[in-house]
Amino acid sequence: MNRPLFTARTTHGVRIAILGCVLTVGAAAFTVFEYYRSPYWNRVGLAPDQPVLFSHRHHAGELRIDCRFCHSTVESSARAGLPSTQTCLVCHSQLFRDAPLLQPVIRSAEENVPLSWSRVNTLPDHVHFDHSIHVAKGVACASCHGEVSDMALTAKGHALTMRECLDCHRDPEPRRVAHAQVFSRRTTSATVSCAILEPVHARPLTNCSTCHH
Amino acid sequence: MSAPPLLHPSIPPLRSDEFPAGAAQWPPDLSRRDFVQLMSASLALAGLTGCGRPTLDKIVPSVAAPEKSPSANARWYATAVPSEGYARGVLVKTVDGRPIKLEGNPDHPESVGATDAITQAAILSLYDPDRSPAPRRRGETSSWHRFETEWNEMRGALATTRSAGFAVLTEPTTSPTLRREIHALLDAYPEARWYQHTALGRYDNAGxxxxxxxxxxxxxxxxxxxxxxxxxxxxxxxxxxxxxxxxxxxxxxxxxxxxxxxxxxxxxxxxxxxxxxxxxxxxxxxxxxxxxxxxxxxxxxxxxxxxxxxxxxxxxxxxxxxxxxxxxxxxxxxxxxxxxxxxxxxxxxxxxxxxxAVRSDDDPRCRGSLAEFIEDVNSGTVTTLAILGANPIYTSAADQDLPGALRRIPMVVHFGEHVDETASMAQWHLPAAHFLESWGDLRSYGGLATIQQPLLEPLHDSRSALQFLNWLRTGIWSSSYDLVRDTWRSASGVATASDFEARWHAALDRGVVDEPLPPRPENRAAGSDPLPRLDVADDTGTITVLLRADSNVGDGRWANNAWLQELPRPFTTIVWDNAALIDRTQAEAMGLTNGDIVACEVGGISVEAPIWILPGQAPGCVTFPLGYGRTAAGQVGNGCGFNAYRLRSAASPWMRTGVTVRKTGKKHSLVSTQEHFTMDGRDLARTVQPHEITQRADRPKPATDLFPAWPRDRYAWGMSIDLGTCTGCSACIVACQAENNIPVVGRDQVARGREMHWLRVDRYFGGEGTALRVVHQPVPCMHCENAPCEAVCPVAATVHSSEGLNDMVYNRCVGTRYCSNNCPYKVRRFNFFDYRAPQGSPVYLQSNPDVTIRERGVMEKCTYCVQRINAGRVAAEKENRRIRDGEIRTACQQACPVEAIVFGDLNDPTSRVFARQREGISYALLGELNTRPRTQYLAKVVAGSAPNPAPEPA
CATH class of the missing domain: 3.40.228.10 (Dimethylsulfoxide Reductase, domain 2)
Structure with missing residues (x-):
């Protein structure tokens, strides 16, 4: 009678080793993947250095200035738009002209050199995002940008990963708000107003070419 | 219909293999082991390419927002493209202040909302890196200031001699302001002379x-x-x-x-x-x-x-x-x-x-053409010459010896966009502004005027022709804007200043000046006078050489436009070259095949040219396309093809008889796309007789179809292409290229079958003699409902959208090219290399920001202009309505002069595309494969042998 080439003990050990390898590789992959998607890697909550210490908390939160006053093209264009220096001076030609914090703005206007802000929210180049349609369909600013009106220094509110886009595109209804609440400073509980029409034509929200073309 | 007539090539099949030579062979210097090593390394590293951390870049808003914010969507301005001096009305799309695309102006009767290939490509010439950046004096970079100083020294001398010896050479123009400026110059300098030169024909007959x-x-x-x-x-x-x-x-x-x-x-x-x-x-x-x-x-x-x-x-x-x-x-x-x-x-x-006549060919103030000019130079009466826009050194006939004439002129100033052949003969070269950089005006063939408006500040230190002429006269740099407005302020019908402002803005807005056209002369009374009999010439039995403008680069002015160079010529499909076109019988008699170089000799001048065999040539005629063989076109156009102008004579610019054509034994590898992506041997381009129009041309569908039917409750995008009206002009190809950021790959890559055009125009020859039949068939992606490409992609980089689009996801693509292999229509294109322009090239300014620029190793193909669909959807959704028929037009559809391409929603029974696909002659390409393509064709209706029945007398 032939004896088996390997003992049961050896076979058992090898099996455990193989399983261990698979689990280790899997765990490593999972860790890398999760790290890659983590808020930390995506710089959520990190406020980059800016030429002017601008506070959204003060302007949007305390003074209750509408988002659209500065981000004026958000309803008409793909891009929300950044305010020109002159927009700042609408108020600040009168208010706090001499405040040291404001000097870069004053200097920009005097020397006709634009302010160079650090970008906070960004999407990869192969993503074509359109602010206007999201605003029109009741996606609140805060849904993607977080509680900006609480931010003394502006930081990313959400990681803006594709998963976040898809979570909403797969099932937009619970996340939509009435148009009056789109620009409100706080995310309200998800109450869909009856005024919003059913998105009858918005079936292809998860098509690749909706965002990538 | 029993059996739709199949087009048989009248020429023997040239194709022996689907793939270009070498495409399917293993490279000799790569062992199998190396290959596996490289591939494993690539695979291991492939995943890492997506792992970039989001970068921190800068955003810079303006100090003072412009009248309309630059971050608003694209805006359109009406202007006109000069085409042989005539206006082609266009709308220019600008994004962030840079023009990116030209479209036909629907309000302009001469453009009818469409464009041709050259108009589509004209936008690229604006960003041509070879455009002249600064004035040059005897080949050395100089400045406008030095030129002004030098000319002002001569100005006094010109005034004392009533400017005898001063000459201006321009191209014929339709521009009222340019003509006004030239006339004013001639008034100010009574002895000055004006000559006009064009290498192409006149479109009038004695005025x-x-x-x-x-x-x-x-x-x-x-x-x-x-x-x-x-x-x-x-x-x-x-x-x-x-x-x-x-x-x-x-x-x-x-x-x-x-x-x-x-x-x-x-x-x-x-x-x-x-x-x-x-x-x-x-x-x-x-x-x-x-x-x-x-x-x-x-x-x-x-x-x-x-x-x-x-x-x-x-x-x-x-x-x-x-x-x-x-x-x-x-x-x-x-x-x-x-x-x-x-x-x-x-x-x-x-x-x-x-x-x-609208153009200035017969202007009474003009002294004549190049012939008169050379006569005057030879008699020593020209001492100072300003050349505006034209490139006569390149386009003049060989027997005129213009270079010799120019050498006899002490002061030649060349004013043009490029440092071209003529510029290198001139003492001074001055950079001219592009038509999208300056104000101007032009008339169309029908006589309607268009105000040209600038879309951006000049990219270089250049001036417009109007400014330059005005400066020659006055010594002051006026703005072109004022010069054009002065012309139209004094135009007939303008009553008051406010009336003028209103008219001016209306003209800019519409792209057409609202003015009464001059009355047309009465037609001659219809008679039955016998037609004149012409003198019959005898057949000399020698070869006739025909000289014709190239269909892409024209007289040579577009030679540095890479889009036009890489656009396959309509019949030969040759790219980056010109070739002498010759009849098959004659080629066989001389023992010639495609690419053989012949020496063509006439009047002591010999030109060597590769030949290309083309059906439809008259016996004994060889066609030489002009516009090639340029030496100072720029890095794109230099060294392409041969210069057929050398065969021209001033007396007979369009043909030479008594030519000897001799085989040299040398060969030139012409690059033609005609064998690329072939699908032949099948019933592809169909023709029908008039009585068969109402019969169903499509083949019966398979009895059972295991694929589920497509949902009817949403948009179903589809396209219909009419082979009966398609002229094969290729405007659609260039329009697609401009819209979708399609790269140019160059001659060598095209030779390997790697051209990137998402849309190709196949052409089929059939019949012989007077029944020669040519069918042009534009082939974009068919967007099959049962797409064979999707089933084979291992990474789901090509998937179907819910509206029936065959989406291509560049970021998922790993470049296996299985999809391309499995595509029966051969419409997929692969980025074998990084075909993007070098960093910092002005060509990037043309890019459409709505379309991703693809990188190396990625498959791409026609998307039905999905960015336009999305933009249309956004506009419609904001108003909570469905997209209207005709609201979304693909780039190819928009460019097509004959409306051969129609795009729309197949689930909308009122749409044009629905109606077209319901025609009896509508058929699917390779429909027997059950791919259910969304793009369908209308068969070409060809008249039978009998003439039309006589119309009923009214």
Whole structure:
């Protein structure tokens, strides 16, 4: 009678080793993947250095200035738009002209050199995002940008990963708000107003070419 | 229909293998082991490419927001593209202050909302890196200031001699302001002389230009020329012609088109009956036609083809009185034009209307053309010369010896966009502004004026021609804006300043100046006077060389435009080269095959050119396309092709007889795309007879279909392409290229079958002699409902959208190219290399920001312009409505002069595309594969052998 080439003990050990390898590789992959998607890697909550210490908390939160006053093209264009220096001076030609914090703005206007802000929210180049349609369909600013009106220094509110886009595109209804609440400073509980029409034509929200073309 | 007629190439099959040579072979210097190593390394590293951390870049808003914020969506401005001096009305799309695309202006009757290939490509010339950046003095970079100083020193001398010896050489123009400035200059400098030079033809006959209403013409006779492709009114003419060829709801009011031409043109290829005729036979055939009209048919001395043509055309005119129009090419002699004028007086009625010539060819203030200029130089009466825009050193005839003449002039100033051949002969070269950088005005062939408005500040230190002429006269740099406004302020019908402002803004807004056109002279009374008989020349038995403008680079001015260089020529599909076109019989007699170099000698000048065999050449005629062999075009155009201008003589610019053509034994590898992506041997390009229009051309579908039906409750995008109206002009290809950021890959890559055009135009030849039949078939992605490409992609990079689009996800693609292998239509294109322009190249400014620029290793293909669909959807969704039919137009559809391409929602029974796909002659390409393509074709209706039934007398 032939004896088996390997003992049961050896076979058992090898099996455990193989399983261990698979689990280790899997765990490593999972860790890398999760790290890659983590808020930390995506710089959520990190406020980059800016030429002017601008506070959204003060302007949007305390003074209750509408988002659209500065981000004026958000309803008409793909891009929300950044305010020109002159927009700042609408108020600040009168208010706090001499405040040291404001000097870069004053200097920009005097020397006709634009302010160079650090970008906070960004999407990869192969993503074509359109602010206007999201605003029109009741996606609140805060849904993607977080509680900006609480931010003394502006930081990313959400990681803006594709998963976040898809979570909403797969099932937009619970996340939509009435148009009056789109620009409100706080995310309200998800109450869909009856005024919003059913998105009858918005079936292809998860098509690749909706965002990538 | 039993068996739809299959087009057989009249030439033996050239294709032996689907793939270009070497494409399927293992590279010799790569072992299998190396390959596996490289591939594993690539695979291991491939995943890492997506792992970039989001970068921190800068955003810079303006200090003071412009009138309209730059971050708003794209904006459109109306202006005009100069085409041989005539206006082509366009709308320019600008994004963030940079123009990125030209579209036809629907309000402009000469553009009819469409464009041709050259107009589409004109935007690239704005960003040409080879444009002249600064003034040059004797080849050294200099400055405007130095030029001004030098000229101002001469200014006093010019004034004392009443400017004797001062000459200006321009191209003929339709611009009222430019003409006003030239006239003012001649007034200020009484002895100064003005010459005009163009390398191409004139479109008027002794000051009168005929204008045709092809929609009303029942029978058309074209003698030479290319009136539906290379003509200032080609877009309008082609649109009108197509209206008599388009099948709608199963019926078509078919016209009959006869063409006589020595070499195949896009116009001639549309003809029902086409006679390939050498120029020296033309008089004989026209005389016989005239005999037939007078009831004395006489076909003695005619060949079989000629006789059949004469008999059929005479029969066409015999029954009833159809409106018949005769259109003659610019290259034909004056007596042919006179013959046509008499023909039209007798047969055309109001189909042909003559009007006063719009262009300045016959301006009474102009002293003459290049011939008079050279005469004056040789008599020593020209001492100072300003050349504006033209490139006469390159385009003049060899026997004129213009370089010798220019050397005799002490001061030559060249004002142009490029440091071209003429600039290198001049003491001074001054950079001219592009037409998208300066104000101006132009008239179209029909006489309508358009104000050209600048879309951006000049990219270089350049000035406009108007400014330059004005400065020569006054010594002050005025703005072109003021000069153009001055012209129109004094135009007729302007009453007050506010009236002028209103008119000015209306003209800018619409792209057409609202002014009364000069009255047209009355047509001659229709009579039955016999047509004049022409002098019949004897056949010398030698070879005739025909010199024709290249269909892509024209007279050579577009030679540095890479889009036009890489655009396959309509019949030969040659890219980046020109070739002498020759008949198969003659080539065989001389033992020539494609690419063999022949030496062509006439008048002591010899030019070597590679040949290309093309059906439809008249016996004994070899066609040499002009516009190539440039030496100072720029890095794109230099060294491509041979210079056929050297064969030109001033007396006979369009053809040379008594030419000897000799085989040299050398060979040149011409790059042609005709064998790329072939699908031949199948019933692809279908033609039907008029009585078959209502019969169902499509093949029966398989009895059982295991694939689920497509949902009906959403948009279902589809396209219909009409082969019956397609002229093969290739505007769609360039429009697609401009819209979708499609790279140019260069000659070597095209030779390997790696061109990137998402849309190609296949062409099929069939029949012989007068029945030569050409079908052009544009082939974009079919967006199959059962797409074979999707099933084989291992990474789901190509997937179906819920609206039936075959989406291509560049970021998922790993470049296996399985999809391309499995695509029966061969419409997928692969980025074998990084074809993007170098960093910092101005070419990037043209890019469409709505379309991703693809990188190396990624598959791409036609998307049905999904960015336009998305933009249309956003606009519609904001208003909570469905997208309207016609609201979304693909780039190819928008450019098409004949509306051969229609795009829309197949689930909307009122849409145009739905109606077209319901026509009996609509068929799916390779429909038997059950791919269920969303793109379908309308078969081409070809007239049978019998003439149309005579129309009922009214």
């Amino acid at each position: 009168l230009q005929p204008d045709y209403d092809f929609a009303a013409a029942d029978v058309i006779l074209a003698i030479g020329g290319d009136c539906f492709h290379q003509h200032p009114a080609a877009l309008r003419y082609a649109r009108a012609f197509a209206s008599r060829r388009r099948v709608e709801h199963g019926s078509v009011n078919l016209n009959r088109f006869y063409a006589i031409e020595p070499t195949l043109t896009l116009t001639g290829a549309l003809a029902d009956v086409r006679l390939a005729l050498a120029p020296h036979r033309l008089a004989r055939v026209l005389n016989q036609l005239a005999d037939s009209f007078d009831g004395a048919p006489n076909t003695a001395g005619l060949s079989v083809d000629e006789r059949s043509f004469v008999e059929r055309f005479a029969r066409e005119l015999a029954g009833g009185r159809p409106a018949a129009a005769c259109v003659v090419g610019a290259e034909c002699d004056a007596e042919i034009h006179a013959w046509a004028e008499d023909f039209n007086a007798r047969f055309a009625g109001n189909v042909v209307q003559a009007s006063k």
